[in-house]
Amino acid sequence: MYESFYNLKSKPFELVPSPDFLFLSRSHKKALTYLKYGVTERVGFMLLTGEVGSGKTTLIRNMIRGLDSNIILSKVFNTKVSSEQLISLINEDFGLEVSGKDKISLLRELNDFLIDQYAKKNNPILVIDEAQNLTPELLEEVRMLSNLETDDAKLLQIILVGQPELRKILSRPELRQLRQRISISCHIQPITKAETEDYIFHRLEVAGNRDAVVFEDGTIDAVYNFSRGIPRLINIVCDFLMLSAFVEETRSISSDLVKEVIGELETENRFWQDSDSISSKIENILKEIESLKKVTSELQKRLAAGHKETVRPPSRSTYEFREP
Secondary structure, X not given: OOOOOOOOOOOOOOOOOOHHHOOXXXXXXXXHHHHHHHHHOOOOEEEEEEXXXXXXXXXXXXXXXXXXXXXXXXXXXXXXXXXXXXXXXXHHHOOOOOOOOOHHHHHHHHHHHHHHHHHOOOEEEEEEOOHHHOXXXXXXXXXXXXXXXXXXXXXXXXXXXXXXXXXXXXXOHHHHHHHHHEEEEEXXXXXXXXXXXXXXXXHHHHOOOOOXXXXXXXXXXXXXXXXXXXXXXXXXXXXXXXXXXXXXXXXXXXXXXXXXXXXXXXXXXXXXXXXXXXXXXXXXXXXXXXXXXXXXXXXXXXXXXXXXXXXXXXXXXXXXXEOO
């Protein structure tokens, strides 16, 4: 909606994990390098973890896009499933027929498929996202898939992607065999305060105009303090800042504007108060943000209809729209 006003080709702070916008902080660059090395060396198991919104999926999508043509992928995102459902999801994404087949048939056909791909010099890779939702029993079944091998090569590479609690699950004694098979392990850290500024202008530049807005002194520090270096939260607050500035017909992000937007988000979500872990705190914020997105949609419709709106601070997660 505001793209033309800021002379942008696209929205710079979308929540969709587009690899085009990947910002390689020190931590992201290290993780990407490790994963690419693991794929090249045909490592059996790899592990990638990070907080909610830290950029894990964006990183994986960027890595996938740069893979060689001989890479055959299966990507599993729904991990609250049974053992048979998990194998079905894996086979289906590899392009195998799964309808009406039991677990034994599914495993046999997966094994045949992997042997066939090995003969063709292809490299099948299984990516399991949100792996922290897998039970220890399912994780053990995933480990068993890594037993599919020839005398000199793994038939299947597996990348487990999940939130930090995945590491706690893997530390259980009953999963020590799986833990010992993980050859590449990396964790994405939140970006630093200095990287936050680079991140914001990187996304503006990719969207078409690095100089679309001017951040007054102290405003980016405030964005960092709110987000704690989590890219998704940076995107959320910056998108609202640009929308608010657009409504006011200014390209300057003032301290007052930042305080207003961040203050409301912190108030509505009881920031750093209601949860036991950073991950759950962020999840609570993101749930509340969903209601604010509906407000944004309503504002866009009213502005498109020619109305001039003044955005007041929201009450109980609901924006009020008043004619000036």
